[in-house]
Amino acid sequence: VRIAAAYKGINLSYNYVNLLRNEQASEDYKAINTSQSVPTLLVKGEDGCAMRIQQSIAILEFLEESRPDTHPLLPLDPEARAQVRELVGIVACDIQPVTNLKMLKKVRFLGADACQWQVEWMSAGLDAYEHLLDQHQDREWSVGKTITMADVVLVPAVDGALRFGVDMTQYPHIQAIYNAAQRLPAFQQGSWQSQPDTPAGLRMES
Numbered sequence: 435v436r437i438a439a440a441y442k443g444i445n446l447s448y449n450y451v452n453l454l455r456n457e458q459a460s461e462d463y464k465a466i467n468t469s470q471s472v473p474t475l476l477v478k479g480e481d482g483c484a485m486r487i488q489q490s491i492a493i494l495e496f497l498e499e500s501r502p503d504t505h506p507l508l509p510l511d512p513e514a515r516a517q518v519r520e521l522v523g524i525v526a527c528d529i530q531p532v533t534n535l536k537m538l539k540k541v542r543f544l545g546a547d548a549c550q551w552q553v554e555w556m557s558a559g560l561d562a563y564e565h566l567l568d569q570h571q572d573r574e575w576s577v578g579k580t581i582t583m584a585d586v587v588l589v590p591a592v593d594g595a596l597r598f599g600v601d602m603t604q605y606p607h608i609q610a611i612y613n614a615a616q617r618l619p620a621f622q623q624g625s626w627q628s629q630p631d632t633p634a635g636l637r638m639e640s
């Protein structure tokens with residue numbers, strides 16, 4: 435969401451929710467996000483809070499549909515749009531839910547090797563993504579020659595994979611996209627390493 439907003443030039447202001455302190459499960463936060471997860475987008479009207487969106491892909495689509503002309507994240511062609519959504523689905527539906535914090539806590543609770551769990555599910559998703567990239571013709575990013583929602587969700591998924599030690603050399607197409615994204619301001623600004631609440635030792639040097 436941060437990357438998409440930066441790419442589209444949308445200014446967001448942030449309230450931080452510390453997941454390691456379980457703040458997502460607090461009564462206050464539950465009142466604005468019934469899934470007890472981040473992110474939540476609050477869109478303020480003139481008289482305060484007008485609407486709330488609590489699922490990241492719904493937020494991305496809202497940003498896109500509210501500003502379709504500024505750096506569009508979905509192509510116009512139906513086939514290319516489907517390709518973007520297919521890739522987004524791999525990250526948002528196949529990788530993220532099984533590797534998020536609450537899943538990790540449960541896996542640890544059950545005594546399984548949490549790191550191996552993460553590597554296995556992240557690798558399975560990235561493998562599927564890489565194979566689709568291999569089939570897409572004439573592209574520079576995940577689909578076509580411009581950045582789409584697929585790239586926007588891919589990069590944080592790779593950040594997660596790197597954190598858990600997934601061997602990214604298995605995925606040359608993904609790695610090329612990831613490396614190209616690192617050079618762009620929207621991805622730098624949206625990176626977890628650039629956030630004001632990133633602990634000092636982990637923050638990106640600017």
Ligand SMILES: N[C@@H](CCC(=O)N[C@@H](CS)C(=O)NCC(=O)O)C(=O)O
Nearest residue numbers: 471472473488489490491534535536
């Ligand atoms: N389907 C939700 C998933 C959100 C989600 O799992 N977010 C993670 C952080 S990336 C979270 O809040 N985890 C808290 C937890 O697992 O307790 C979405 O896409 O917004």
